[in-house]
Amino acid sequence: MKRLLLISLIALCLMDLSAQSDLSSSIRDGTQLNEDQKALSELEKLKAEGHNHPDLYFNLGVCHNKLGRPGLATLYYLKTLSLDSAHPEARHNLKLLQDLSPSKANQENNPFLVQLLYDILAWLNHARLAILVLVFLGLTVLCAHWLLHYSPDAEKGPPILLLSICTLLLVMASTVLIVKQQRSSRDNRAVVTVPLATIYKDEGTLSSSENLPETSIVRIVSQRRDLYQARLQDGSLVWIKRADLTRLQDI
Amino acid sequence: MVKQFWLPFFILLTILGPLDAQSKVSVSNSVNKQVLFQSDLLLYNLRVSASGSVQPEEPPAPNVSGLRFHTQTSSRESRANIVNGRLETSTSVTYSYYYYPTRSGKITIPAQSVRVGRSVYRTNPITVEVKPDISSPPSRPSPSRPQRPSSPSYDPFGSFLPPPPEAEGESYILCLPETQSVYRSEPAIVSYYLYTTEDVRSLNLTEERDFDGYGKAVFEQPGSLDFERVEYKGRSFRRSLLKRLVLYPHSTGTLKAPEMAGSIRLMTFMYQNRNLSSRPASITVRELPSGAPAGFGGAIGSFAITENYSSQSVRLGEAIVYTVQISGQGNFNQFTAPSMSSDARVQISSPQVRDQLNAGTKGTRILQYTIIPKVKGEIRLPLFKFSWLDSSSGKYLIFSGREAVLSVKPGTSTVTTPELDKMLDKLSMFSRIEREVYPPFRPWHLRWWFWLLAGLMLLSLPVSAVRAKRKQARFRDPVGWKNREAAARLRDSFNQAKSLAASSSKDFYQVAGNCLSAYLAERYDLTAHLGTGELATELASKGLSDDLISQIQQFLTDMQAALFAPSANSDNAIATDLPKLEKIVRALTEAGGKA
Numbered sequence: 001m002k003r004l005l006l007i008s009l010i011a012l013c014l015m016d017l018s019a020q021s022d023l024s025s026s027i028r029d030g031t032q033l034n035e036d037q038k039a040l041s042e043l044e045k046l047k048a049e050g051h052n053h054p055d056l057y058f059n060l061g062v063c064h065n066k067l068g069r070p071g072l073a074t075l076y077y078l079k080t081l082s083l084d085s086a087h088p089e090a091r092h093n094l095k096l097l098q099d100l101s102p103s104k105a106n107q108e109n110n111p112f113l114v115q116l117l118y119d120i121l122a123w124l125n126h127a128r129l130a131i132l133v134l135v136f137l138g139l140t141v142l143c144a145h146w147l148l149h150y151s152p153d154a155e156k157g158p159p160i161l162l163l164s165i166c167t168l169l170l171v172m173a174s175t176v177l178i179v180k181q182q183r184s185s186r187d188n189r190a191v192v193t194v195p196l197a198t199i200y201k202d203e204g205t206l207s208s209s210e211n212l213p214e215t216s217i218v219r220i221v222s223q224r225r226d227l228y229q230a231r232l233q234d235g236s237l238v239w240i241k242r243a244d245l246t247r248l249q250d251i
Numbered sequence: 252m253v254k255q256f257w258l259p260f261f262i263l264l265t266i267l268g269p270l271d272a273q274s275k276v277s278v279s280n281s282v283n284k285q286v287l288f289q290s291d292l293l294l295y296n297l298r299v300s301a302s303g304s305v306q307p308e309e310p311p312a313p314n315v316s317g318l319r320f321h322t323q324t325s326s327r328e329s330r331a332n333i334v335n336g337r338l339e340t341s342t343s344v345t346y347s348y349y350y351y352p353t354r355s356g357k358i359t360i361p362a363q364s365v366r367v368g369r370s371v372y373r374t375n376p377i378t379v380e381v382k383p384d385i386s387s388p389p390s391r392p393s394p395s396r397p398q399r400p401s402s403p404s405y406d407p408f409g410s411f412l413p414p415p416p417e418a419e420g421e422s423y424i425l426c427l428p429e430t431q432s433v434y435r436s437e438p439a440i441v442s443y444y445l446y447t448t449e450d451v452r453s454l455n456l457t458e459e460r461d462f463d464g465y466g467k468a469v470f471e472q473p474g475s476l477d478f479e480r481v482e483y484k485g486r487s488f489r490r491s492l493l494k495r496l497v498l499y500p501h502s503t504g505t506l507k508a509p510e511m512a513g514s515i516r517l518m519t520f521m522y523q524n525r526n527l528s529s530r531p532a533s534i535t536v537r538e539l540p541s542g543a544p545a546g547f548g549g550a551i552g553s554f555a556i557t558e559n560y561s562s563q564s565v566r567l568g569e570a571i572v573y574t575v576q577i578s579g580q581g582n583f584n585q586f587t588a589p590s591m592s593s594d595a596r597v598q599i600s601s602p603q604v605r606d607q608l609n610a611g612t613k614g615t616r617i618l619q620y621t622i623i624p625k626v627k628g629e630i631r632l633p634l635f636k637f638s639w640l641d642s643s644s645g646k647y648l649i650f651s652g653r654e655a656v657l658s659v660k661p662g663t664s665t666v667t668t669p670e671l672d673k674m675l676d677k678l679s680m681f682s683r684i685e686r687e688v689y690p691p692f693r694p695w696h697l698r699w700w701f702w703l704l705a706g707l708m709l710l711s712l713p714v715s716a717v718r719a720k721r722k723q724a725r726f727r728d729p730v731g732w733k734n735r736e737a738a739a740r741l742r743d744s745f746n747q748a749k750s751l752a753a754s755s756s757k758d759f760y761q762v763a764g765n766c767l768s769a770y771l772a773e774r775y776d777l778t779a780h781l782g783t784g785e786l787a788t789e790l791a792s793k794g795l796s797d798d799l800i801s802q803i804q805q806f807l808t809d810m811q812a813a814l815f816a817p818s819a820n821s822d823n824a825i826a827t828d829l830p831k832l833e834k835i836v837r838a839l840t841e842a843g844g845k846a
Contacts (some may be wrong), residue, residue, distance in 0.1 A: 039683065046689060053689035062683045068548040070587055083692060087525075089681040096680050100587055100604050130695035134352060134704055141708045148719035150711075152726055195436055195585035196466025196499040196611075211466050213611070215586050243501075244466070 054084040071193035071214040086125040129177040136170035190245040192216040197244035276301040278372040300343035317358035318350035350416030352381040420449035426532035437551040443493040456513040468610040471495035508532040520579040550639035552581015564658040573620040600678030624659040696739040736838040
């Protein structure tokens with residue numbers, strides 16, 4: 001009888017354990033959490049020391065994402081892309097993060113050719129543009145040499161044509177490089193890093209019924225008191241509380 | 252003959268027609284409800300209908316004990332149909348009388364007389380039962396829903412007919428939170444109602460003032476005022492939902508709900524507007540309890556979770572889809588989908604998320620993970636885990652997916668594993684980039700070697716341009732170029748001779764003679780080794796001035812004397828001959844020796 005009771009008791013315990021696997025209170029086991037937090041604190045330390053490598057910012061983004069802070073992850077991925085617009089991992093993770101975001105506000109639906117142009121411009125990071133500038137400068141100088149030493153009585157069409165093409169390419173590459181450098185150094189983008197940011201159409205009344213979810217990307221136009229005037233992806237101008245946004249320049 | 256036969260028949264029809272029509276008049280009466288509450292409106296209809304036209308005399312509103320007459324309307328409806336080629340017309344006139352009960356109990360609307368033409372018709376009396384008003388659910392109002400006609404308080408005209416006039420009307424906007432206490436980041440639903448005892452025809456919300464500490468979204472906003480009867484503070488009110496917001500608290504403490512302001516349009520004896528503001532309301536925001544489980548992604552609410560595998564038997568190279576459905580109410584827009592980690596046997600994508608949510612708060616989220624086995628055999632799939640804070644119990648809960656075994660058979664599919672891996676890579680996030688050190692990052696265009704290379708390339712241009720210019724000059728004017736080259740050489744040789752003269756070297760005459768002879772031969776195409784006389788003749792023929800020719804002749808003679816008959820005071824001779832040579836060189840290089 002005692003054995004029967006003991007077996008019944010064990011069976012009941014086992015049933016209880018199996019039921020707990022479906023829905024139960026949890027005992028804290030923060031192994032993975034600690035790993036990410038540890039990695040994050042190490043990376044933050046490196047950043048504080050002045051390191052500014054794109055991979056460092058990318059890794060910070062990955063850590064924040066794993067710790068459930070998609071807003072900060074988006075911010076660090078943007079920072080990575082600001083330094084190296086062709087960073088494939090950052091581009092991929094940022095896109096997936098935007099896709100995973102409950103909000104579809106950030107998802108761009110550009111026409112194919114426009115998107116292709118953006119992709120090409122993104123692929124041309126600072127390093128690639130610098131090489132292109134040097135290559136086109138070299139070609140331009142070579143063509144200039146050719147033109148200078150071209151036989152005076154010969155038709156100068158070919159060297160002038162080549163010189164024009166190379167000069168045009170040089171100007172284009174230089175312009176893109178300068179613009180990218182300017183935008184990188186004066187990047188006015190910011191990301192919503194709170195769960196939901198309220199947006200206001202009017203600075204004075206602070207009356208609104210709209211909001212922006214976390215990971216939304218905006219461009220800061222101006223700032224007054226504790227508000228930022230920001231331009232949304234659709235081009236509209238709104239006011240957002242400073243506490244709800246984190247600027248790229250601030251990290 | 253035919254006309255004479257039909258004419259009396261038509262006259263008979265004309266006379267009998269109206270009589271026939273009058274015989275089909277009917278009068279009926281009805282009420283919109285047999286049982287009503289004291290605050291309800293009673294509609295009493297009297298309908299006179301007839302085939303053909305009808306012109307009843309407008310009956311007065313019946314005087315009913317226990318009912319207070321409010322207003323009356325009438326409507327006329329005419330119809331014309333062609334049946335088998337015959338025109339049939341019918342008309343009905345409806346008189347509507349609105350009453351408010353003044354007492355409870357059974358009330359009888361007496362029979363009424365209606366005169367149509369020369370006939371008088373009588374209606375039947377109708378008895379209705381009036382009940383005292385019931386108490387409504389108090390402080391926590393339910394969402395505004397239209398009541399069913401079977402409901403005792405159902406009033407189909409309540410939304411557009413005025414309430415009974417009262418001595419002093421009241422209207423205000425109330426902010427009613429669904430709950431008084433929430434956790435940080437837990438959505439709190441607040442409803443804004445217009446409570447009124449007046450005849451509010453419209454409301455225009457003009458302002459929504461926000462306070463610190465929350466984000467918000469619109470949960471529900473009706474397009475028109477839809478009143479229902481409720482009791483508030485012991486009085487009977489009509490109320491209509493204006494707006495329902497979801498607040499997402501950012502910080503703990505007391506959260507002040509947004510303040511709504513607007514203006515209502517009232518109908519008293521005339522239209523008038525009045526501004527209203529919602530009364531302040533607050534919610535207590537609590538910090539999340541300690542003991543959050545690993546992988547807690549910030550989900551708070553009440554959720555029900557189901558899972559499903561598209562298949563549990565595949566061939567190598569095929570994929571299955573694992574679907575998780577999270578339903579309920581919570582902060583859906585504040586947590587991301589949990590990731591499932593791949594291992595050596597299966598690769599699992601990042602989830603594809605599809606939401607069917609209202610204001611990011613209520614509804615269903617569907618997560619789909621693509622799973623690709625890497626090996627054949629029986630594979631125990633990783634468990635899906637989702638943890639959240641159950642807002643009702645205040646405890647952290649974890650959903651663990653059921654243990655599933657995937658049976659993977661040898662592949663025959665045309666889709667190769669690398670292709671599936673590639674597809675899966677597109678759906679998976681990259682992990683950290685392992686780096687021992689992070690070198691200082693400086694863009695290439697800001698490094699010294701970039702500008703050095705660019706500078707060298709640019710510097711080559713002026714050098715090349717100078718060379719090209721000389722080349723072109725030689726090409727365009729060969730004689731001039733030859734002369735300039737000869738003059739340059741002459742100047743060089745003169746400088747050499749000058750330095751020899753400074754050191755009183757005997758080679759001065761040798762160098763001076765050579766440079767002068769070479770220049771003259773090159774410049775004027777003279778043959779070498781001419782005698783002094785012949786040289787003078789040739790130079791004269793080239794247009795050189797006589798003075799210069801004589802200077803040259805003199806210098807050459809002195810040179811020959813110094814070379815072949817040196818004297819003791821040759822040093823003095825060099826000192827006197829150098830200025831002569833300089834004069835000759837200047838004359839030759841400046842004007843080509845011509846006068």
